[in-house]
Amino acid sequence: MKLDFKQIENELSKIKEIDKRLDYWYGLMDENVFQKVRDKFGEYNGVTPTKRSAFGMQKELIKAIGLFEYSKDVLTSIFIPLKLYDSFFKEFESNPKYTSWYLKHNSKRLLNFFCTTERILDFIEYKDVSSLKLALKELEEYDNLVKQRLSKFPKIIHIKEGDYDYQKYLAIYFQYQNEVEYARLKQGFYDKNPIKSVHTPDNTTEFIYAKYFLFKGFINESIKMLEQDGNDNEIQTQINDEPQRDEEIRTQVNDEPQREIVEKKELTPRINILSDIIPELTASLSNNIIRGQDMLEELLRGNPITGKLLFYGNQNLLIELFLRLHYNSKITNNKTEIMNWLVHNFEYEKKQIVKRINESTALDILNRGRGIPNRGKIICPSQNYPYQNEDMRRKNK
Numbered sequence: 001m002k003l004d005f006k007q008i009e010n011e012l013s014k015i016k017e018i019d020k021r022l023d024y025w026y027g028l029m030d031e032n033v034f035q036k037v038r039d040k041f042g043e044y045n046g047v048t049p050t051k052r053s054a055f056g057m058q059k060e061l062i063k064a065i066g067l068f069e070y071s072k073d074v075l076t077s078i079f080i081p082l083k084l085y086d087s088f089f090k091e092f093e094s095n096p097k098y099t100s101w102y103l104k105h106n107s108k109r110l111l112n113f114f115c116t117t118e119r120i121l122d123f124i125e126y127k128d129v130s131s132l133k134l135a136l137k138e139l140e141e142y143d144n145l146v147k148q149r150l151s152k153f154p155k156i157i158h159i160k161e162g163d164y165d166y167q168k169y170l171a172i173y174f175q176y177q178n179e180v181e182y183a184r185l186k187q188g189f190y191d192k193n194p195i196k197s198v199h200t201p202d203n204t205t206e207f208i209y210a211k212y213f214l215f216k217g218f219i220n221e222s223i224k225m226l227e228q229d230g231n232d233n234e235i236q237t238q239i240n241d242e243p244q245r246d247e248e249i250r251t252q253v254n255d256e257p258q259r260e261i262v263e264k265k266e267l268t269p270r271i272n273i274l275s276d277i278i279p280e281l282t283a284s285l286s287n288n289i290i291r292g293q294d295m296l297e298e299l300l301r302g303n304p305i306t307g308k309l310l311f312y313g314n315q316n317l318l319i320e321l322f323l324r325l326h327y328n329s330k331i332t333n334n335k336t337e338i339m340n341w342l343v344h345n346f347e348y349e350k351k352q353i354v355k356r357i358n359e360s361t362a363l364d365i366l367n368r369g370r371g372i373p374n375r376g377k378i379i380c381p382s383q384n385y386p387y388q389n390e391d392m393r394r395k396n397k
Contacts, residue, residue, distance in 0.1 A: 001036040003028065003032060005084070006323060008025075009084070009088075012087075012088045012397065017097070018092040018101070019100075019101045022078070022089075025078060025080060025084075026078050026105070029078055029079060033079070046287065055315060083192075091159060093194070094193075094194045096190060096193060098194070099190065100190055103190065103195055103209055104209070107209045107213075108210075108214065110206065110214075111210055111214050111215055111218060114210065115215070115218070117343070117359070118215075119131075119269075119344065120132070120135065120215075120218070120219060120222070121369075122163075123222075124226070127229075129226050132226070133223060136219045136220060137307075138307050139212060139215070139216040139219070140216070142182070143182075145354075146182050146183055149176055149177060153169070153176075156176075157183045157189060158189070159173070160193060161251050175351060175353070176352065178208060178353055178355075179376065181204055181205045181208045182208050182212055184205075185205070185208060185212075185213060190205075203221065269340040270304070270341065271299075271300065271302055271333055271337075271338070271341045272302055272331060273301075273302070273325065273330060274330050274331075275301070277325075277330055277382075277384050278297065278300050278384065280382060281300060281380065281382075284379070284380040285300075285379070287379075288311055288312050288317075288318075289309050289310065290310050290312045292305070292307065292308070292309035292310060295309065298307060305345065308344075308345055309345060309346050310347050310349055311347070311348040311349070312348070312349050313350065313379070314348070314350060315348045315350075315355070315357050315358065315361060315362070316365055316373060316383060317373055317377070317378065317379050318342065318357075318379070319342060319357075319361070319365045319366065320373055320379075321378070321379055321380050322338050322342065322366075324378070324385050326366070327388060328386065330384070330385050334365055335363070336363070338366060339359060339363055339366060341360055343356070343357045343359055372390075375387050
């Protein structure tokens, strides 16, 4: 259905608050475009639309906005046509209410991404409260890490472009960008200051807000819900204890087979590495692990660990190592399983910034060989799993 832009302009002119204008436009788009795409193609994968859903989005946009009739240009992640944008939104670009709305809106799309890659939905489904608490603890520990790293630069959180000492702090900001954005969000900096590059989805500020505020809050609420359900069930069991004794006996008889079924469901990705190379691999790889060295061997033997190991260096060095193990037949997992395992169990530190393993980058290296370091730069060289260039790998396929 084509939107009635005369009516829309009339309604927008009545709305004075910018966040309410954005809510109004987003509601129209959600009903006439986004929901139709979700119905046909499902949700996005958390960050980037699939080719089919992107094509479906384009078709629904043309139907609703008349993309090539009303305007050739649409702006921002909620597809505001240029004419509407100039008339009703542009004047608010430097308004913190405007940029804060986009921060929260765009960050919500990343919540599903974190829930999927961190297996949180699995933990909730199987009522694994202990794993949820471990995930929450890891997120909460980031707060102390930020305080430690920024302790020497207390002013940096409040420095804005145009300030007298802005240039002095610029290099420090880029070195600790994640930590600065976390501290600013926690202290409400963006309630009074507009966010730069707010129209760019998945920027650093959105990523930090999604992970350490939305995602952490989601895990916390999930734990409360599961613990409350457990208390309610415990009370109900006590109330009905006497009448249910026969049922309790039947449950005890059937208990063991049910446990086996539940245990067969893997909650965390595991790696299968040939055991004869694990001592050598552990000793060699531990030189690049700066957090969690004591858990490395357990992890390589396919056992789950608490938290994530921190790899020092570019992520492509770590990913190439496991690609090398794979084409030398030292790992029995497929490449997607290797990617999931790496994302679940490792972070990497580059220039004193801790980052997560990027799924797209990992798959590009594992499946297509893109970004592989040359022989002289690899980590953990070994005759047991020798390096092969692209031509050699192609011949050995």
